[in-house]
Amino acid sequence: SVKAVMICGENGKFSAGADIKGFSSPKRRGIALGPIVSLIERSEKPVVAAIEGVALGGGLEVALGCHYRIAHVKARMGLPEVTIGLLPGAEGTQRLPRLVGVPAALDMITTGKVLCLVIPPAWPKTHEFLLPMYLPDVDALFCNSIFLPPGQPLGPRRLSLKPVPKLPNMEAFLSEALVKVKKQAHGCLAPELCFQAVKAATEQPFADGVRREQELFNVLLTSGQAQALQYAFFAERAVQKWTTPSGASWKISDSVSLLSLGLGTMGRGIVTSLVKAKIPVVALEQDLEYLNMGRKAVMFLLEREAMKMEQGAQTLDFHNPARLQFTVDFDVLRDVDLVIEAVFENMALKKEIFHKLSRICKPGAFLCTNTSALNINEIASATSRPQQVIGTHFFSPAHVMKLLEIIYGHHTSPTTIATAMQLAKVLKKVGVVVGNCFGFAGNRMMFPYAQQAVFLLEEGSRPEAVDQVIEDFGFRIGPFRMSDLAGLDVGTPARQRHGHRYSPLPDLLCENGRFGQKTGKGWYQYEKAGGRTAKPDPWLHSFLSQYRDTHRIKTRFIDQEEILERCLFSLINEGFDILAEGIASGPEHLDVIYINGYGWPKHRGGPMFYASTVGLSRILAKLQKYSEAHPDVPGLQPSAFLKKLVAMGNPPLKEWMSYLSRPNNKL
Numbered sequence: 001s002v003k004a005v006m007i008c009g010e011n012g013k014f015s016a017g018a019d020i021k022g023f024s025s026p027k028r029r030g031i032a033l034g035p036i037v038s039l040i041e042r043s044e045k046p047v048v049a050a051i052e053g054v055a056l057g058g059g060l061e062v063a064l065g066c067h068y069r070i071a072h073v074k075a076r077m078g079l080p081e082v083t084i085g086l087l088p089g090a091e092g093t094q095r096l097p098r099l100v101g102v103p104a105a106l107d108m109i110t111t112g113k114v115l116c117l118v119i120p121p122a123w124p125k126t127h128e129f130l131l132p133m134y135l136p137d138v139d140a141l142f143c144n145s146i147f148l149p150p151g152q153p154l155g156p157r158r159l160s161l162k163p164v165p166k167l168p169n170m171e172a173f174l175s176e177a178l179v180k181v182k183k184q185a186h187g188c189l190a191p192e193l194c195f196q197a198v199k200a201a202t203e204q205p206f207a208d209g210v211r212r213e214q215e216l217f218n219v220l221l222t223s224g225q226a227q228a229l230q231y232a233f234f235a236e237r238a239v240q241k242w243t244t245p246s247g248a249s250w251k252i253s254d255s256v257s258l259l260s261l262g263l264g265t266m267g268r269g270i271v272t273s274l275v276k277a278k279i280p281v282v283a284l285e286q287d288l289e290y291l292n293m294g295r296k297a298v299m300f301l302l303e304r305e306a307m308k309m310e311q312g313a314q315t316l317d318f319h320n321p322a323r324l325q326f327t328v329d330f331d332v333l334r335d336v337d338l339v340i341e342a343v344f345e346n347m348a349l350k351k352e353i354f355h356k357l358s359r360i361c362k363p364g365a366f367l368c369t370n371t372s373a374l375n376i377n378e379i380a381s382a383t384s385r386p387q388q389v390i391g392t393h394f395f396s397p398a399h400v401m402k403l404l405e406i407i408y409g410h411h412t413s414p415t416t417i418a419t420a421m422q423l424a425k426v427l428k429k430v431g432v433v434v435g436n437c438f439g440f441a442g443n444r445m446m447f448p449y450a451q452q453a454v455f456l457l458e459e460g461s462r463p464e465a466v467d468q469v470i471e472d473f474g475f476r477i478g479p480f481r482m483s484d485l486a487g488l489d490v491g492t493p494a495r496q497r498h499g500h501r502y503s504p505l506p507d508l509l510c511e512n513g514r515f516g517q518k519t520g521k522g523w524y525q526y527e528k529a530g531g532r533t534a535k536p537d538p539w540l541h542s543f544l545s546q547y548r549d550t551h552r553i554k555t556r557f558i559d560q561e562e563i564l565e566r567c568l569f570s571l572i573n574e575g576f577d578i579l580a581e582g583i584a585s586g587p588e589h590l591d592v593i594y595i596n597g598y599g600w601p602k603h604r605g606g607p608m609f610y611a612s613t614v615g616l617s618r619i620l621a622k623l624q625k626y627s628e629a630h631p632d633v634p635g636l637q638p639s640a641f642l643k644k645l646v647a648m649g650n651p652p653l654k655e656w657m658s659y660l661s662r663p664n665n666k667l
């Protein structure tokens with residue numbers, strides 16, 4: 001007597017797909033979702049997927065096996081398997097191209113992007129709750145009637161029986177698409193295998209395509225990259241859970257007002273990011289000329305962001321003074337709830353400003369500093385409310401980069417930490433709480449990495465060789481291209497001495513007017529000042545030779561292994577010290593910082609996860625070897641904590657912190 005079946009989710013969500021934890025569980029072995037989807041499709045009774053909230057991964061694949069799909073206007077759909085190192089392994093790579101065509105299916109499957117419904121303006125508003133599923137750029141077949149026509153044969157509704165829509169130039173299209181996929185993958189395997197699975201749909205009958213999908217799925221399932229990406233998925237969520245026994249919290253509501261102080265590069269990005277999050281913001285500068293320059297730059301950024309959004313400028317509402325105001329009048333400080341200071345990186349200046357803030361701001365206001373390295377306690381000491389002072393280290397460009405490093409000082413209260421974490425959440429950033437030390441967690445680990453890169457040049461390597469190795473590893477940009485981009489005159493504390501070997505090379509380049517891209521010359525040469533295309537520079541090569549001759553440094557050939565290990569293992573080594581000192585509360589925190597703030601390739605899981613896959617004993621042995629060969633080079637002497645973990649038999653990453661006796665009392 002059943003007429004039709006409707007599959008729906010619970011609590012406003014259709015399905016987030018397979019349980020990601022299960023992929024590494026032995027219980028999962030042998031269970032497959034594809035045959036269940038096929039069974040649904042073969043049903044003699046019509047089956048409808050009613051999609052509300054998210055339909056992701058295996059969830060969307062179930063919907064693709066149904067004969068009809070209807071969706072709530074706010075539904076979000078996607079096949080994000082590629083982001084966790086897999087492919088849609090429940091026949092999704094074969095059904096989706098049959099439904100939406102190869103270009104749209106390839107785009108969804110190889111990027112994992114999650115799509116919202118785009119409702120054509122002409123559609124009646126009366127059916128707001130359940131609308132036919134409609135995705136942008138998609139074949140009209142995707143829009144189904146919400147009424148099941150009685151007695152309609154189900155054959156044409158079974159996607160597996162449909163042909164993949166032809167393209168006039170399929171072969172050319174696929175070769176171009178593969179080039180694009182490889183370029184964007186930066187060494188990650190899953191996008192290319194996703195591509196291969198969709199390609200199979202264009203070449204083979206459904207059943208053969210499914211077999212190919214399974215083969216490729218199994219390759220990915222057992223790959224280290226899938227494990228790294230799944231670890232990163234859970235690590236990102238774990239580090240954002242910050243609670244205190246007292247349950248300290250702070251809500252950012254519409255009535256809260258924030259002030260950003262300083263409209264340099266960082267301040268501009270911070271203001272843009274606050275406006276994007278719809279938080280009322282006042283932008284304050286000390287000087288009218290800087291204010292006007294800053295205003296122009298912020299407006300430019302906001303116009304660009306608005307263009308990317310569906311309803312554009314209207315949604316951001318940034319011409320409304322109640323939402324965004326520019327001023328040089330420090331009196332506005334009296335009314336704001338939270339200040340983010342982003343002035344020049346200079347302790348005396350920051351202290352002067354914090355003293356002023358502390359005098360003018362209302363007693364409850366939180367005072368955040370966007371320093372990237374300076375001592376939070378010293379900044380807080382200039383105020384009468386050190387408990388409300390905290391570091392909020394944004395990464396450039398601040399309206400794009402996902403990381404917010406949150407640094408608590410000696411006196412910072414739990415409520416202040418909770419506030420900064422809440423700020424990160426509202427800004428859709430990943431907030432990671434760390435302790436106070438020079439460079440905090442992220443930059444402190446970056447210093448030895450940058451230092452090693454320069455030492456390698458002294459010893460015989462070239463910027464392009466070092467960058468190539470690091471980029472082949474998966475970083476988007478190597479240390480020298482990055483240095484040229486940021487500007488060589490932007491203080492990299494890699495030049496600090498502390499009684500160890502120090503390389504003056506970056507300073508010498510600055511003395512020669514080579515500040516990087518902005519002057520058209522740095523570690524590389526560029527087509528013009530401000531140019532972006534880095535070319536190896538013969539001038540630099542002969543400068544390096546002369547430098548080595550002057551200092552009687554014997555040039556030697558440095559292989560790729562040494563470049564990679566000295567740069568990355570010194571960074572990881574510093575990470576072990578940071579953990580031992582309680583600056584970060586776990587290796588996951590350092591990994592999330594590196595993936596979201598420093599371009600560490602996600603498919604390698606972050607530096608500490610990578611260390612666990614390389615093996616701690618190997619890392620220790622290599623550090624010992626390099627530090628013996630270069631006893632004067634800082635950053636290569638193995639961390640005591642690393643040695644301890646090796647002595648304890650190389651325990652798994654999740655147990656590392658249990659080998660430390662000093663618990664971190666704030667986190």
Ligand SMILES: CCCCCCC/C=C/C(=O)SCCNC(=O)CCNC(=O)[C@H](O)C(C)(C)COP(=O)(O)OP(=O)(O)OC[C@H]1O[C@@H](n2cnc3c(N)ncnc32)[C@H](O)[C@@H]1OP(=O)(O)O
Nearest residue numbers: 016017018019020021031032033056057058080089090237
């Ligand atoms: C039976 C055999 C099956 C074989 C199937 C083969 C093919 C199928 C493959 C897949 O389906 S792979 C999974 C694809 N799905 C995803 O990648 C979705 C991942 N999740 C998200 O994108 C987001 O979590 C969300 C669903 C959009 C919700 O985001 P929101 O910001 O609202 O909350 P979160 O903090 O992210 O998540 C809450 C909570 O839920 C956990 N979680 C979410 N999705 C999954 C999942 N797919 N598996 C396991 N756990 C998941 C997440 O970790 C959070 O947990 P807690 O931190 O609160 O413990």
